[in-house]
Amino acid sequence: MNIKSLLIGSAAALVAVSGARAADAIVAAEPEPVEYVRVCDAFGTGFFYIPGTETCLKIDGYVRFRVTASKGTSEYQQNTRARLNFDARSETELGTLRGYIRFQSNSGGVNGDAAVVQDQAMLQLGGLFMGYTESAFAALWGGGVGNFGIIQTDNGGIYAYQQTQQIGYRYDAGAFYAALVLENDLVPGAATSAARGDWAPDVVGVLGMTQGWGGADVRIAYDESAKAVGVKGLVEVAVAATGGSLRVGMFYNNKVGNRYGVGLPGGAAGETANWSAGLGYTQDVTETVNATLGYQYFDGFSAANGGTTKTAHLVEGALSWTPVTNFNVRLEGNYGWNKSNANVNTTTASGFVWVRRSF
CATH class of the missing domain: 2.20.25 (N-terminal domain of TfIIb)
Structure with missing residues (x-):
């Protein structure tokens, strides 16, 4: 065998071996496409x-640390x-x-x-909603000018806050909105079925509008158990000259014990006001500092009608600092005083500071 034959034979052998290995090679499957968020x-x-x-x-959500102090207590919470x-x-x-x-x-x-x-x-499906959240009298599901209290602080003054099981329907037409809500009035933990309530729900109706200048909102609630009516009206105005916001509102309640009646600062437990009115103003002081100050007046029911406090007042203010996005430090306080039918004056005061990280 000459050298030429040997080289040709060796090359043929190498090709044969390579072909066999190529045929036996494992081919990796194509990766599944990843669906990123x-x-x-x-x-x-x-x-x-x-x-x-x-x-x-x-x-x-958020994480918040809060320290509260109140008049008449020997320690902070x-x-x-x-x-x-x-x-x-x-x-x-x-x-x-x-x-x-x-x-x-x-x-x-x-x-x-x-x-x-x-x-x-x-x-929620379309305008129909149901579940457990704030009463529509306090804060309508889906938002509204009249949500929460008159004063734009975290406490919001006094505005009959509560949460209820509910079913309702909301209609939105441009700047206008309306809602009708049925709320469960059963009292959990009550000793008797009469105290817990019956099958008939409370009813809350809401009518409101939003405009470039601000908005207005009226809410009427019927407490089926107490056979009482509560009314809430709020107007919010953007103050163009200062860039602030002015909020004016009122409450009316025709009966002591109405769950939709606002309470009284320093009043007896469970007592509600016959009517209340107030205003609150919020202003951006700097790009990071915001301030709010408000006043609310209360006229209680007379002793003959089941009340114990005739008139009451509440002053509330807050200073909010947001040095960076999603981080807030807030200082808030209130001072209330009332005058009973026996001409006995009672004062209340409380305040808090919080540090909150939102995300």
């Missing part, structure tokens, strides 16, 4: 699509709150389908673990 801007900031669905989800909100929405042929859950814990003044509770849970 997509931003959903249909419902505002913070929403993203749940992978594989057309449902948009928003997760937010500390509270650390954790709040987590889940808001899922999607569009359907019947309107927006929404589910909302709020989990919350409060380690109030104790050195120990805090229980987590379902603070709110709501579902």
Whole structure:
């Protein structure tokens, strides 16, 4: 065998071996495409699509440390709150389908673990909504000019705050909105069925509007158990000259014990005012500092009608500092005084400071 034959034979052998190995090689499968989280801007900031669905989800909340002091107490109270909100929405042929859950814990003044509770849970389809949240008299589901109190502080003055099981319908037409809500008036833990209430619900009606100058809102509630009516009216005006916001409001209640009647600063437990009126003003002092000051007047029922305090006053203010995005330091306080039918004056005062990180 000459050298040429040997080289040709060796090359053929190498080709044969290489071909065999190529035929036996394992070919890696193409990786599955990864679906990264997509931003959903249909419902505002913070929403993203749940992978594989057309449902948009928003997760937010805050952690807050608060120290409170009150007149007549020998110590301050500390509270650390954790709040987590889940808001899922999607569009359907019947309107927006929404589910909302709020989990919350409060380690109030104790050195120990805090229980987590379902603070709110709501579902909505189009204008129909139902679940457990603030009473529509205090804060209508979906927002409204008349939500919360007259004074734009965290306490909000006094405005008959409560949470209820409810079912309602809301109608929005441009700048106008209206709602009718049925609220469960059963009292949990009451000793007798009569005290707990009956099957008939309370009823709350809301009518409001928003404009460039501000807005107005009127709410009427009927307490079925007490056979009492409560009325709430609020107007908010943007003060163009200063960039501030002025809020003016009133409450009316025709019967002592009405769950939709506002309480009295320093009044007896469970006592409500016949009527109340007030105003609050909020102003941006700097880019990071915001201030609020407000006053609320109360006229209670006479002793003959089951009341114990005839007139009362409340002054409330707050100073809020937001040095960086999502971080807030707030100082808030109030001072109240009343004059009973026996001409006995009572004063109350409290205040708090909090540090809060939102996300």
